[in-house]
Amino acid sequence: MASARDTTVRIRSVGTALPGPAIDNAALGRRMRMAAQWEQWVEAFIGTETRHLSIDLETAKPLFSLADLCETAGRSALAGADLVPEDVDLIVMATASPDMLMPTTANVVADRLHINGVPTYQLQSGCTGAFQALSLAHQLLTTGTYRNALVLGGDVSAKFYDFDVDFAALPPDQLVHYVLFGDGAGAVVLDAEPDPGSAVIRQIFSRLTGLGRGPGQTLDWFGPGDRNADRPPAIEDYKAIEDRVPTMSVEILDELLDDTGWHRDEVDFLLPPQLSGRMTGKIVNLLTLPGAHEVSCVRETGNNGNATPFFQLERVLGQMAPGQRALGISVESSKWIKAGFAVETI
Structure with a gap:
C-alpha cells in the first residue's frame, strides 16, 4: 500500500x-x-x-x-x-x-x-x-x-x-x-498504482464562489404537499450563465496553469465546459490555448451534467501519448462553483 x-x-x-x-x-x-x-x-x-x-x-x-x-x-x-x-x-x-x-x-x-x-x-x-x-x-x-x-x-x-x-x-x-x-x-x-503510459491526475480542485449571487439554475423537488405548485421544476438563467461562465472558465484555466507550472504551449488537450455547442465554442476562443486540441461532446450528446466529464475523458485518454497533458474545466451555475483538473500521461 x-x-x-x-x-x-x-x-x-x-x-x-x-x-x-x-x-x-x-x-x-x-x-x-x-x-x-x-x-x-x-x-x-x-x-x-x-x-x-x-x-x-x-x-x-x-x-x-x-x-x-x-x-x-x-x-x-x-x-x-x-x-x-x-x-x-x-x-x-x-x-x-x-x-x-x-x-x-x-x-x-x-x-x-x-x-x-x-x-x-x-x-x-x-x-x-x-x-x-x-x-x-x-x-x-x-x-x-x-x-x-x-x-x-x-x-x-x-x-x-x-x-x-x-x-x-x-x-x-x-x-x-x-x-x-x-x-x-x-x-x-x-x-494509486501508476504504470508507464498511464494517465495521472496532477491537479484537481473544486471551489464554491457564489457568495451573494443568485442561482443560475434551479431544479426543484415536489412532495405530497406541493406537487401541484405553480413553480416550474427547472429554470435556467441563461443570460447570467452566458455572462459569467466564460469569465470563470478563464479564471479556472489560469489557476490550473499556476498550480501545475505548465505553460500554455505545453497543453495538448482542452476539455472545456459543455453547457451547449455555442457556449463551448465561445469559451474555447477565450481560453487561448492555440496548441491544444478541443475535446467536446456536447453537440452530439447534449449537456449530460455529471456524466459529461467522463465522456470527455473517454475521448481524450484514447488519444493521449506519453508525456502529453490535458486540462479539464467545469463551471456549475446553480451556485457558481469553479472546478478543474490537470491530467498527464507518464
Whole structure:
C-alpha cells in the first residue's frame, strides 16, 4: 500500500452509458409542437444537434433510470480496469438528479454491481459534481487507506420534462432546459498504482464562489404537499450563465496553469465546459490555448451534467501519448462553483 507522501493517482479506465437513440432537433421540435423555425433557433442560439433521453419521446414514459445508466457505465469501467466487485475499495458518485432521496443511487448501483462492505458517498451537485467526486476520491486515495475507487457521475434530466405544456408559451428560462440537456452516465476507476503510459491526475480542485449571487439554475423537488405548485421544476438563467461562465472558465484555466507550472504551449488537450455547442465554442476562443486540441461532446450528446466529464475523458485518454497533458474545466451555475483538473500521461 502506498503512503500518502508518495501516492500518485491514475485514471485506470473509463466507462460511459447513453440511453436510447440520438434525438435530433427536428424530432424534438415535432414532439414539442414547435414551429418550423425551431431548428434554426436551436442552432443559432444553442448549437446542440442531438441528445439522448431516458424516456420514450412519443409517450414520455421512462425507459431508463439513473441507476440503470450508472450500472452500465460502472460495469464497463470495472471491466476496463480488469477488476471484480471484491476488488473495489471505495465508491463516490455525483448527480443532480438521483432516482430518489433514499436509498441513494450510489448504493443502489453498488448493490447491482455486487459491491459491499466499502465506503460509499453520493454528492448532490450539478455540472461540477463529477469533478467534486473525482477530487474526493483522489484525496482519499492519497491517504494510503484505499487502493482504488469507482467514481460515478450521471444525470437524467428528462424526468423534469412535461410534454403537455404549451411550449410556444413557455418563457426562455424554462424552454431552454428542454434543449440543452441529455441523459447519460459515466464512471472511472482510479487507483494509486501508476504504470508507464498511464494517465495521472496532477491537479484537481473544486471551489464554491457564489457568495451573494443568485442561482443560475434551479431544479426543484415536489412532495405530497406541493406537487401541484405553480413553480416550474427547472429554470435556467441563461443570460447570467452566458455572462459569467466564460469569465470563470478563464479564471479556472489560469489557476490550473499556476498550480501545475505548465505553460500554455505545453497543453495538448482542452476539455472545456459543455453547457451547449455555442457556449463551448465561445469559451474555447477565450481560453487561448492555440496548441491544444478541443475535446467536446456536447453537440452530439447534449449537456449530460455529471456524466459529461467522463465522456470527455473517454475521448481524450484514447488519444493521449506519453508525456502529453490535458486540462479539464467545469463551471456549475446553480451556485457558481469553479472546478478543474490537470491530467498527464507518464
